[in-house]
Amino acid sequence: MLAVVQVLGVSSEDEMLACFLSGELSSKRFGQNLRSHLAAGGQAEQLLTYPDLSDAGANFARRALLAATRGYGENRDLFENFPTHVTWNRALLSADEAADVRYVGYSYWVELWGGSRRPTDAAARIKAGLRAFDVPNEPFVEAARALRRGERFPPLILVGEGQDNLVCLEGHLRLTAYALVGFPTDVECLIGSAPDMGRWAQ
Structure with missing residues (x-):
């Protein structure tokens, strides 16, 4: 599907980095590793929880x-073959556009989606009680409950050669939660585009 994405404004690499790390800090999978690196560098979590994009030193960190x-x-x-020069924008995706976003081609997500790379197929498999590598699906279910309660999620980070045919770089759990509740709202995201992004977003 050729998406006509609603662009909200220009973003930046610094905003993407802050958004990516904030998302991973709250992740059960990746949060502890981030905290270990922060502690080893003598840095506080506020570097990620309250990012100041005007602070060049914090951006570098x-x-x-x-x-x-x-x-x-x-x-x-994760960033093997990722382009050096990427243009970033803030955008909103409609339900149909968000449902057309593809998962990254990692083994866990390949197993979860059953071959299609689409979040709606992953959601159907989760609802059917199927697991990827016997990993519990509770985090997806809990995130879906949070959406139903009206909680707002941080932006997804998506990439592509343009603003269509997008692949999820960060936010797979949130994307799956949206699919579990049927994409009830427009989905806020950062979109990174580069002519050679296809080398990464295959």
Whole structure:
């Protein structure tokens, strides 16, 4: 589907880094590793929970933290083949556009979605009680309950060669929760685009 994304404004690499790390800090999978790196560097969690994008030193520290934990800017781990020059925008996706976002091609998500890379298919499998690698689905269910209670999620971080055919870089759990409740609202996101993003977002 060719998405006509509602662009809200220009974003930046610094905003993406802050958003990415804030999302991972609240993650049961990745939060502890981030806290360990923060402690080792003598840095407080406020670097991530209250980011000041006008502070060049803090921006540099967040970039170094994402490099250490996920390989950002070092062509490894999650960011292997990720482009160096990316244009970032804040945007809203409609329900149909959000449902068309693809998961990253990692083994856990491949198992969860059953081959389609679509969040609606992952949601159907979760509702059917299917697990990926026997990992419990409770985090998805809890996040869906939070949405039903009216909680607002941080923006998803999505990437593509343009503003269509998008792949989720950060926020897979939130994307799945949206799918579990049927995408009841427009989905806030940051979109990164680059002509060579296809090398990463396959």
